[in-house]
Amino acid sequence: MSSQPIPTRVVLLAGPSGSGKSSLAARTGLPVLRLDDFYKEANDPTLPLVTGSTDIDWDSPSSWDADAALAAIAELCRSGRATVPVYDIATSSRVDVETLDTARTPLFVAEGIFAADLVGRCQEMGVLADALCLRGRPSTTFRRRLARDLREGRKSL
Template sequence: MIVLAGPSGSGKSRLAERLGRSRGWPTLRLDDFYRDGDEPDLPRIADGANAGLVDWDHPGSWHCDDAVAAIRALCEQGRTEVPEYSIAQSRRTGTQSLDLGGARVFCAEGIFADEVVERCRAEGLLEAAYCITQHPLVTFVRRLTRDLRERRKPPLVLVRRGWALLRAQRRVVRRAVQVGCRVATGDRAHAELTGRAGGGSSHVLAG
């Protein structure tokens, strides 16, 4: 498994799609393991303009154990059932089968992807882990544009959340580095993973 962690809007999904086209690597969307919004013990934002709302950027809003179980099944069996999640509705809407189709490598991407790194490394499931990042203002604009287009939440909530995430981006990157993620732009990570970076890379994999 290749982990693609990093701030929301940094380009993780875009990179996973590029690797799917160029290398044939399937993608496990870790954001589909969010908890339903009506669960009573979800973490809440404590202060600021969004105080009282569910804190969807807190790892407690996410099913880490379920995500690791899906990763383990993909590595051992090549297929698994994964949830379908609607961010706009804040709930699971169904399930779908993810089959690697014989691929030796797959990507796992999401804002909580760094949460699985240490566990998967200990189980021998991890090939490489990246924290995808770019300038915070670029991330802010791309994230807000995406979230408004997909109507993920009310516009005012998205703007306020986006501003809070911009200020928290360094902390998110620092956390990913602490568990062993390599910091890179999407272009740099793609070059390394496909063997196009100058001098080669220890993470270059066979097709």
């Protein structure tokens, strides 16, 4: 009797910035794909702008590469390994790449504010284990986001 390998599936973890996605993902003990690493670089001409401004709208789904994120999820589910970007939000640039390995577990978490945008496509591919959305009080998520952004140099005061 041969044993079939258990297919790898993804748990998508969505929610607003500061809602606790990264903290929860880390606490699961599962491998984590950081969807924030798929943001476009600041010099990308396709980046959306805030209406009436020259500022980039980083909260727009057009500010990240959903197709590249989906390709990484598909590769992780298919082979258990994928080369993924490492993004520095403070400089709005990809600074490296790394190999994410999920081969020892049938689940991994993909977390980010745009994770909900991938639910249908992951479901169509047959790789979705679950999709969760975190939310809290707006004042709490704002406080967490501000503290993190200042601590990590994402934004100036």
